Amino acid sequence: MRELAYYEAKLEALSEIMAADDRVHLIGGSFLSLSPRRMLFKKIEEMYRDRVISPPISELGFCGLAVGAAMTGLRPVVDLSTGSFIYEAWPQIVNEAANAFYMSGGRTRAPVVFHLLHGIRGAGAAQHSHSPQAMLWNSPGLEIVLPSSPRDVRGLLKTAVSTDNPTIFVDHIQLFETRGPVPESDDPIPFGRADIKRKGNDVTVVATSYMVQRCLKVAERLGVEGVAVEVVDPRTLVPLDFTTILSSIEKTRRVVIVDETHRSCGVAAELAARILEERFDKLKAPIRRVATLDVPIPYSPPLEDFVSPSESRIIEAIQSVLR
């Protein structure tokens, strides 16, 4: 099977989506943010000049515009670039898009995609390092997607554009150079299907987004030491494939959750609560969460590393549930 870099798979998906459906309009940036690869987006821009739109710096305005256009026949895909910028558009996303289908009693659909790059990109400091997906998960009506591999970004992006619901596509710039197999004729990946990224019998690690790659590295290292780590990637938070997570836990009976949202009321907190409600009696050790510490993201590299779900913290957590 051919191998692609993550950014290549993502651009390929965007090209295929644009070619397949002229209701799709790309509004915003290059979908590659500050990555040195961003110039590659130019090709799509030049090919579809009428459908690749550069708006003013008005997140509230152009996200609302995309929602309104989605309600009336288009399928806009908005690139908010840095995830933190979604807060500028919050009212249009969580209070208009998320509620439209429900408030109308199922009559108005808003098939819009908001693409953003969450998490610690490196020296982004407090205002450019957010992971807003936990807050968004607290806003019923939004689908939330977290790709972690070249194959997933391609397949999930296609599904995001094809569903009739507002979808938040939560990407991570640190994934862009990751390489992996991507079949030529890859089908869209349905939402709500977790993927076991590595099989193992000793401990379940549930991880999302870039943390999946970090956990795979840790699993590789621990594998050498004889610890078989199973890495489960939910891929979408809404809808959530809880069945796959529970089956893995029933097998290993030990679980660590690794996620880049903050610890309090974060993605790991929610998953831990649900696991306890369902399978408390099956666990051999308390659940451990490895999340971003409850502080704003600091600028200086050692500080940044200290608050993030680092490899050393993941290893420590896995070892503690194995004791």
Add this chain to the structure above:
Amino acid sequence: MLPKLPRETLLDFCRRMLLIRRFEEALVGLHDAGHFSGHYHVYIGQEATGVAGLSCLESGDYLFTTHRNHGHLLARGADPRRLLAEILGRRDGYNKGKGGTFHVAAPELGFVHTSGIVGGIIPLAAGAAYAAKAQDSRRIAVCLFGDGALEEGAAAEAFNIASLWKLPVLFLCENNGKYGAGRSVGAAPSLTMAVHPLIDLPRAYKISAQQIDGIDSGAVHQAIFDAVATIRQGDGPRFIEAQTVRWPGSETNWPVVPAPTEVAMAWEVGSVPTAARDWYRISDPLLLFIRDLVEARQTTREEISELDRNVRGIIDDAARFALSSPFPEPETALEDIFA
């Protein structure tokens, strides 16, 4: 001034304006009788804008409105029975009781999404206009909002984008605050808005803007007719501020009917109760329209009284329908989250 339109059309306007008035008056009664409890806003005093203004639209056009939406929906032909059922939270409402008074959506009438958030719909309407333009359609979008929405950043961002991209959207600002609290006479709400007159704001974004008397059906019809024509031919967005005088019943936190409207008040000025006399004599677009119709011999007092009886019958029937519609099953709260 009456719109320069055939008699049948004028009588239809009159019927629709009466329908809105009777609907809203009945609604206050239903609220006070405890049939629904949420906060709500009525359209009394703005009927000329809703009826004469929105009559200039085509059936495929999009309308985005606010918490004060009942009149807009009725003006565009909404079924009063289903509208009332929605406001009472009943199963047969337009949105199965999930939206309520602030959020009535009726896509088949062009009402795609109705938002109770001040200014929330302005970017959305620009988006519908963007879609219409991208699809090379004749459709335009109309965005209905109050003067307060101009205080929101969403308005500024949407005006800029709509102007830059020449989007086919009419921003129809219904300023019901002429002479209202916190305002100087005929002015914008000067306590909360530094821009005066309000049309200076869209004009700063190079949007052609006009202030009109929202009580005068003829002025409203002409201005909106002209604006819609230029928007439809691709000249970009337009902004109209329709000024009306706030109905005294809306001055309170919760609507109160100071004096129920009698159509005879149009020709027997002495019959207007002292409570709110000035408003009903000078500022009521409905009574003004009826007076003009009768004086222009387009109709008779008898014909108006007959029309009113019919409309009252429709509203009585709507109330019976809404009150007998069952509440939704509680479990349906878990439906319609995703398409």
